[in-house]
Amino acid sequence: MPGSFTQRYKATFLECLIIIGLALVPLFLTFPYRVNIFLSYEGAYRLYLGQTPYKDFGTPLGFGFWLMPALFFKLFGPSLISLVKAQVVMNIAAGFAFRSILKSLQVQPGIRVLSVLVFALSYSFFNFWPWYNHSVIVYELIGLAFLMRFITASFNHWVRGLQLLAAAFFLFLSFFTKQDGGGLGLLLALALLLYYSIIEKKKFDLLIFIGFYALVAIAFFWPFSKYGIGYWFNHGQAPHSSRLSVVDFADAIFGESQWLKFYLVLIIVLLIPQLKQFKAFWENKQLVLFTLLTLGIIAEAALFQVTSYTPPDNNIFYHSFAFAFIVSMLSQYISFNLNAFKPFVLGAAMVLLWWSGTYWKYIDRVFAKFLPANEIQHVSKTGENVVSKHNFMINLDSTDVPTSEWIFTDIKGFEKIYMPASTVHGMERLIANVKTKFPQGAPKVLNMTELTPLAYAVPFNLETGSNYPLWYHLGVGMFNKQLDMFTAKVRANEYDIVLYEYAPTLNNFFPFALRTELEATYQKVDTFLAPRRPTNATIEVYMKK
Known part of the structure; x- marks a missing residue:
């Protein structure tokens, strides 16, 4: 693959290969029963049967999460494996939405491909099952992709209007999947549009977006208003309990969140030279939008880890955005060109090493067939007690059944x-x-x-x-x-x-x-x-x- 990624088709081919190829892997695997997948199945099955949310069953979430699983139940039958197939499509949609956002921000092709690789490995690849804390981000990314096209691309008024409407629709669908992530996604979209409205002197675009969002919200909520959606839908009111706790946020951000804080510090350091010429920085629309988006995603991840605490890694969508921004900024200060073949291959190798944990366990399964793991020893040949990483703790749970016996x-x-x-x-x-x-x-x-x-x-x-x-x-x-x-x-x-x-x-x-x-x-x-x-x-x- 000699040459440069300035040839558009090379980058596009690699991005499609990464996004689609990694997303299809689950179709060739078998799975243990997934903890909590009962909820994904139940909502999708009820929709599959033709039941009406809030009339036939109540849920503290919107039903956006179950739309795709229910569709796949209709296509392939109401089996658990149909949920895996639905998630394949969600992962593909998320990957192309992320790619679209980077294209709108004019990220260099080589950096964009590596960022897509980071996104797929860090966020999509191991998400084999649909879960609302993942789906909410997927719909948000699709909405932001439409919004960024509206802000950065030149189309006629009708096309731009449809882009803004699509952005409002998917950002609301994100909210109607999970309120916390969807609400944070809306705030990020409003921040991006506010800057765009100021810099382009187009104040009505922000108002039009808010109007579109309100219309979509009414279209979703109004039909269910007579079925008690106000009781079920959780916005912190009784009998629901709010998860907004200053102490919890402080503990999570200052006591944990090492990667988030590392990225934030590095971004600030890289922005210092730009901020010295603030007027020039402010007028650099592409850079300001990229900065707002990245900082907004980091802020969302910091809050999301508290309000949506299971699973504990559901907020790691920020890695790929931070990577894309940091590498893009570094390329301006350091002489390297990731569009060239050798630097790109080196960069890809480093990304694969960085996120090897997401795919190594599957490779390890293959190795295990040819190189069985060493038998755990408790006593050496000389009669001495052996303590290692495999046996330093004594498991007293006599009820546990390892998955190897399922x-x-x-x-x-x-x-x-x-x-x-x-x-x-x-x-x-x-x-x-x-x-x-x-x-x-x-x-x-x-x-x-x-x-x-x-x-x-x-x-x-x-x-x-x-x-x-x-x-x-x-x-x-x-x-x-x-x-x-x-x-x-x-x-x-x-x-x-x-x-x-x-x-x-x-x-x-x-x-x-x-x-x-x-x-x-x-x-x-x-x-x-x-x-x-x-x-x-x-x-x-x-x-x-």
């Missing part, structure tokens, strides 16, 4: 997913029991477990109602009002079967109070492991006495 099942909805043998056999017993005791039709089931595809596999009908929660985490997905409702139904023996997941280390992940009621009212007929890692939770099957 198995596959042909139960509908769970294809290509492996789980503890106890889980698989427990589901098989449940299905056999239902066929025996309810030959005439589906039983009435309350499924308070992570095995939400059982509704499709058994099958049984899902309860509906504006007061019915999508998931059962007390204080997050449901509240005391819903707990009282379920308690009354259990006392009245309204359910034929209740599946309850007992996770003692989690704070009312499934309400503990309801388990007490079940033990008093129903008969426990079976218990098996929940598909968690580690396997520290059990699924209990209750039937009418």
